[in-house]
Amino acid sequence: MESPAGFDLSKQQHNAAKALDETLRAQMAQACSGLSPIALAMAHADWAMHLMASPGRQSLLAQRALELSLQTWRNVLAQPEQGEKDSRFADEDWNAWPYVALKEGFKACDAWWRDAAQQGGGVSRHHQHMVNFFTGQALDAMSPSNWPWTNPEVQRTAQETQGRSLQEGMRFFMKDLQETLSAHPDTPSEALPPLDYAVGKDVAVTPGKVVFRNHLIELIQYTPTTREVLPEPVLIVPSCIMKYYILDLSPHNSMVKYLVDQGHTVLIVSWRNPDASDRDLKMQDYLCGVLAAIAAAKASTGAPRLHTMGYCLGGTFLAIVAAALGRLSRKPGRARTAKEKALIPDDLPELASVILLAAQTDFTEPGELGVFIDEEQLATLRQTMGERGYLSGKQMGGSFVYLASRGLLWGRNTRRYLMGEEDANFDLMSWNADTTRLPARMHSEYLTALFLNNALAAGQYRFAGATVALMDIRAPMMVVATTRDHVSPWKSVYKIHLQTDTHVTFVLAEGGHNAGIVSEPGRPRRSYQMGSVEDNMGWIDPDDWKAEAPVTQGSWWEAMHAWLAERSGRPGKPPAFKREQVLCDAPGEYVMVRYAD
Known part of the structure; x- marks a missing residue:
């Protein structure tokens, strides 16, 4: 022995x-x-x-x-x-x-x-x-447009500027290299280079108050701008992969401001930007964060019914929560289990509607993101996250650059380093640089359960002690997809029709994952298609739907407002802020937290 x-x-x-x-x-x-x-x-x-x-x-x-x-x-x-x-x-x-x-x-x-x-x-x-994806990546890297000695435009610009374009490009390169080498995870937010568009000054400026805060979320309620408002507030759940103010950029393209100006009481979740101490936060914690926001929205406004909207991963969270609440509402006389009592608050408002923006619930066709998802790559990612306790914003941003490397990597490098052109300076690009982290455990669970195993669509995802079935969603739904979405391909988003048994209005908007959603009225070259699935209509193939649905010029925001108004009560006096619930002014504290990585 x-x-x-x-x-x-x-x-x-x-x-x-x-x-x-x-x-x-x-x-x-x-x-x-x-x-x-x-x-x-x-x-x-x-x-x-x-x-x-x-x-x-x-x-x-x-x-x-x-x-x-x-x-x-x-x-x-x-x-x-x-x-x-x-x-x-x-x-x-x-x-x-x-x-x-x-x-x-x-x-x-x-x-x-x-x-x-x-x-x-x-x-x-x-x-x-x-193989298809990385072959394309390699070919894009070898393009003669990427190199100064094979790009006539670069050479002509250098001659016209007497070499100043190349000098300026080298200055940009050294500046970016120095910022990369000096970046450290522990660098405090105030020591980082300022964003081109300051949060709370240039973007995220819609007036409001933080009315709720816990370890994971802040809830912002916006100040009304109309004498009367619709009685059902609109609660927005953005993705925790991004800062919430993608939906509250500059005043002219802020979806939050647009809805407030149309007579809606608007609330939005601001997710905490996690650090290493949050490594053990789970998917369940984020779902409970959505539930906490729903409960806080009722406590702050007093509204018994609530419109809800989720963007990207926030939409996936919202769909799971809506299904769990729908399951409970179908069995009103049944006593709650211990897990339901622990995770789902009592006295929640009724969901008047569920709006999903570029949000997947079926992950069998995740688009280009699928190249990063398999057992071997997840094992590598888990190891990297395990060392840090989180997925860094820089690593996540790099993955998205991969998806559109021709423009975001090689095109940018050519303009910036070879032609000496400064990067485009507008609010969406500044927001894109304001990255967020994801806790290691939550991100691992998300990729494994949803992307790798497609547990939600397969009826195998469990929350609060029971299996989640999207068929349990009772509220009417509006589902918005975009035509050029590399993150949530529109045909994947369209599969919601196979998973639900409620009214679904599907909108296909022109644009990409971000620009197609942030599509304010008045923006040129914008259009959308919209159609509703009524009872007993059966399945319509996505290509057939696209061929038959009428095209409307303009912003789909206007259609969304009309859709919400049809499902709302008569306008009345705006809800007043309760002094004891106001914690600070918008945009709050969590959105201000930045990290070098």
Whole structure:
């Protein structure tokens, strides 16, 4: 029998070996920008081995290479076409020799590799998605528009400015590099470079009061601007992945101000920006944060009915909470369980409506984000978060840059570092730089339960001791998606029709995940489609819905206000602030917390 001392030594060896493995994996992931190199290698090995075993596919690709080569020379020698579709090559100098050859050669290479990445049967769906995505990333990085010696626009600008554009670009590069190297997680908020648009001065300026605060949320109630208001307040639950003032930017494009000016009493949740001490906050805690906000909204306004609105992940939280409350309301005579009593407050207001903005409830088609979600990559992410206690805002922001790297990374670098142009300076870009963290445990649970296992849509997600079924939502719903959303693809959002048994008005707005939602009246080139699903209509394919739904020019905000007004009572006197509940002025304290990482 092994001695205790021998057992202790074996355990120490095991722990040392595990620590060594984790250290090596962490270093490998750091070298791959936080991605798991094992997951990347497995995906490309799957693709390469299937291609090696497909001589027919290889012959087609060889034929395709010959066709593209001939087409390239025809394009180089022929008269250049007008209206280049690729914005990277829109400048007229790309049609002059030798740049036209570089451009056409790159476009042919790009087309061939994208065809080659589209392997036939056999490659797993997730691996195929990863190969397609990272092939596109590599090709975008190799574009001749990214390099000074192959970009005629960069060279012309340098000549016209006598080299000042390159000097200014180098100054920007050194400034950004210094900020990156000097960034430290413990740097206090006041020591960070100020935002271009100051919170509370330039953005998030709609007047209001913080009427509730706990460890996780502040609840802001806004001051009415009309003599009468609709009796049902509007409670907004933004995503904890972002600062809430995406919906309260400058006065001209603030959704909060718009709703207040239309006669709504508006309240919004401001999530706490977590630190390492919050590592053990769970998904359940965030759902309870939504419930606490609903209870506080009733306590502050006295309203027995409440309109609710959730944006992005906040919409997913709101859908889960609405389903849990709907389940309870279907069984009014049943005594609550211990978990229900512990997690769900008593005397909550009735939900008059549920509005979801760019929020997924089915994650089988999560769009480009899906390339980052598998067991291996989640294990790598858990290890990184476990060391810090949170997912840093910088790491999360980097993931979103990946999704649109052509414009957000390479296009920006070309303009800033090669042409010496300052970054665009407007409120949405300033907000985008005001990043937030996510607690390690909550983020891990969110990715595993919803993205990896799709537990919510599968009827396997549990809250307050019971399974959550979106079919239990009783309130009428408005669900808004956007046409160019890389975070919540509109066809994924559209699947809410398969999961609910209530009235659903679906809106498809022109734009992306942020700009499509922040789409105020008067903004040019904005439109939306809208249609309602009534009882016994059955399933309508999303492509069929899009083909048939009428297009309305303008802002979908106006349709939202009309939809809310139809489901509200008669206007009356605005609710007064209760002095004992007012904690401070908007925008509150939590939104001011910033971190270098």
